[in-house]
Amino acid sequence: MSLQESKQKFIETWGALGSEWGVNKSVAQVQALLLASGNPISTDEIMETLKISRGNANMSLRQLLDYGIIYKKVIAGDRKEYFVAEKDIFKWAMKIALMRKQREIDPIMSTLQEIREATRKDKTEEGKDFHQVISEIDTFTSQIGAIADKLIQSNRSELLLKLLKVIM
Amino acid sequence: MSLQESKQKFIETWGALGSEWGVNKSVAQVQALLLASGNPISTDEIMETLKISRGNANMSLRQLLDYGIIYKKVIAGDRKEYFVAEKDIFKWAMKIALMRKQREIDPIMSTLQEIREATRKDKTEEGKDFHQVISEIDTFTSQIGAIADKLIQSNRSELLLKLLKVIM
């Protein structure tokens, strides 16, 4: 497997996995291409390499910029914009974790608490059972959310230390 | 907000969040309906309450059964199949975590290792840089995967203990 084939395989695999991660395939592939590339890359080169349209390339790049896992890079004497990936996996894994927590955990919390309150006084068996179920989900979710916050705020060595404790 | 309204809200919210979690809306709503219900429910009641087709109800139920987060329940003297949710959130959270790890982490591992090996001997700058990036992703992913395994294998009290350590 040549270096180019390896890079190709990485980009393909990363893209395919994106869908499992709730990340659009093009977005994942653009990140992979930038990760695999030593030097900054322009929109045109991305379009050409991944065979995607200008619109798609632009939107994928913007999303990655918003996530904070790629950066714009100015090249002197060139009007085009170039892009580089954040290569410190720790940094971008934390950013993605934060985003996922905000998307997947936070929105359910307020609803759960609202329902928990609304059903607190219910005297029927049915009501008490439901309150119990909601309360358990709420408690569990809150705990997981709090731990996620702690982990996400950690720096690299703190994170490794915390996770080491889990393993032992 | 009446009890019925609370249940309704829970089912809607759970369903809406499903998409963020990579879970089909109907599947999430069926689980929510079973969680919210004190007693076993038949396919017909699910169809009626959620206003979904028989085919959809059947496929959603099967998926939840496969995940192991709902169960079939036989009611004496009734030919219909009834279903109940696993109400121990701890149990089904672990099952879902395991499934997600298998879907999201495991598949990338072998590819990363293969690419890591294939690029190990590369002498070019480009090749060495790429090998470095892949190695870091591989190492990080392996570590997270190992921790996930440990957590998933834990029982409730072990899990809480381990997570408590993280917070402190």
Add this chain to the structure above:
DNA sequence: TAAAACTTTCAGAAAATATTGAAAATACAA
């Protein structure tokens, strides 16, 4: 200021995913 180089937007097309509903298969009762 105008033209050229480049980036962004967005309506419509294409692709992917979810849902329906009716037919086929299965399970049960008489």
Add this chain to the structure above:
DNA sequence: TTGTATTTTCAATATTTTCTGAAAGTTTTA
């Protein structure tokens, strides 16, 4: 067995998501 109740399958349809490409917008150069 045979008929009836119930479940499962799957081709057709609907919905959602993604992608394209050209037009509009912006920045830079001359």
